[in-house]
Amino acid sequence: MAEIIRKNxxxxxxxxVEYNGTLYLSGIVGDTPYATVEQQTKETLAEIDRILEANxxxxxxxxxxxxxxxxxATVAEMNKVWDAWVVKGHEPVRICSESRLVSPAWRVEIMLxxxxx
Amino acid sequence: MAEIIRKNxxxxxxxxVEYNGTLYLSGIVGDTPYATVEQQTKETLAEIDRILEANxxxxxxxxxxxxxxxxxATVAEMNKVWDAWVVKGHEPVRICSESRLVSPAWRVEIMLxxxxx
Amino acid sequence: MAEIIRKNxxxxxxxxVEYNGTLYLSGIVGDTPYATVEQQTKETLAEIDRILEANxxxxxxxxxxxxxxxxxATVAEMNKVWDAWVVKGHEPVRICSESRLVSPAWRVEIMLxxxxx
Numbered sequence: 610m611a612e613i614i615r616k617n618x619x620x621x622x623x624x625x626v627e628y629n630g631t632l633y634l635s636g637i638v639g640d641t642p643y644a645t646v647e648q649q650t651k652e653t654l655a656e657i658d659r660i661l662e663a664n665x666x667x668x669x670x671x672x673x674x675x676x677x678x679x680x681x682a683t684v685a686e687m688n689k690v691w692d693a694w695v696v697k698g699h700e701p702v703r704i705c706s707e708s709r710l711v712s713p714a715w716r717v718e719i720m721l722x723x724x725x726x
Numbered sequence: 727m728a729e730i731i732r733k734n735x736x737x738x739x740x741x742x743v744e745y746n747g748t749l750y751l752s753g754i755v756g757d758t759p760y761a762t763v764e765q766q767t768k769e770t771l772a773e774i775d776r777i778l779e780a781n782x783x784x785x786x787x788x789x790x791x792x793x794x795x796x797x798x799a800t801v802a803e804m805n806k807v808w809d810a811w812v813v814k815g816h817e818p819v820r821i822c823s824e825s826r827l828v829s830p831a832w833r834v835e836i837m838l839x840x841x842x843x
Numbered sequence: 844m845a846e847i848i849r850k851n852x853x854x855x856x857x858x859x860v861e862y863n864g865t866l867y868l869s870g871i872v873g874d875t876p877y878a879t880v881e882q883q884t885k886e887t888l889a890e891i892d893r894i895l896e897a898n899x900x901x902x903x904x905x906x907x908x909x910x911x912x913x914x915x916a917t918v919a920e921m922n923k924v925w926d927a928w929v930v931k932g933h934e935p936v937r938i939c940s941e942s943r944l945v946s947p948a949w950r951v952e953i954m955l956x957x958x959x960x
Contacts, residue, residue: 628906
């Protein structure tokens with residue numbers, strides 16, 4: 610089998626796991642508790658960009674994204690930020706649904722898988 | 727790396743992404759807003775059949791399915807349609823849970839991954 | 844294409860699907876309906892250990908886990924059991940969110956993907 614590369618584990622989960630050319634990310638949230646969905650989405654996507662870059666890839670190489678919103682009524686607010694961020698012609702598959710997250714401070718969380726270049 | 731093949735992107739997500747022999751589908755919903763779960767499940771699975779066929783595969787090659795129901799009380803109604811559709815001996819792994827979806831018009835949404843033949 | 848190996852299908856889903864070195868598990872729940880989250884998490888993880896072993900792998904080879912809690916207020920109770928179970932240095936990526944499950948008897952469900960050794 611190919612090597613499994615785990616980074617930034619905290620005893621509960623790893624930030625990333627890479628296996629056989631695919632990079633898995635844990636669910637990512639923003640930096641500012643209780644900020645608006647717009648701000649938390651921007652922070653989440655900036656953190657995703659940072660993690661992808663640290664692993665030698667970028668947002669043009671995302672395969673799949675799962676978006677969790679604590680309140681589905683905020684979907685348009687999230688999508689506005691998402692649509693400005695995603696690279697046209699390189700859209701991943703995606704699903705977006707409502708789930709309360711591990712803290713009420715977080716209104717949006719995104720989990721994704723990407724290809725390592 | 728193998729080529730990433732994205733189809734039917736809309737600036738937000740792609741309908742499918744294919745990479746290294748695996749086909750990822752975005753979350754699929756039915757055609758008829760506010761129809762029953764039975765009808766929407768039939769429509770969703772018909773659309774999945776169509777997408778799989780358009781990508782050179784079929785429901786016997788599904789690896790994994792995630793089923794979202796806006797109201798978990800409708801799980802038996804969804805399962806009745808699912809069970810009639812899934813090919814015995816070729817069942818994917820599956821999870822089914824409750825999440826409100828991006829519009830209240832949609833009562834069921836299914837996301838899956840399949841092998842390209 | 845590599846062979847798809849499906850085990851313990853029940854006409855609705857398979858317990859596991861193996862493809863190209865990756866093992867997919869269906870969502871796993873505990874044994875005891877309406878037991879505490881602590882007990883159900885222990886039962887779920889024991890069942891996961893059993894399934895991984897039956898497929899020639901173990902918890903050091905998990906890539907990705909998705910944890911569903913019927914009540915997110917129980918996250919600390921689940922994490923206490925999870926943290927004692929996960930192998931330090933081998934943490935998968937993970938997301939945890941709230942979703943009602945197919946029966947109110949189940950308070951926690953875990954779906955994951957692992958590498959076959």
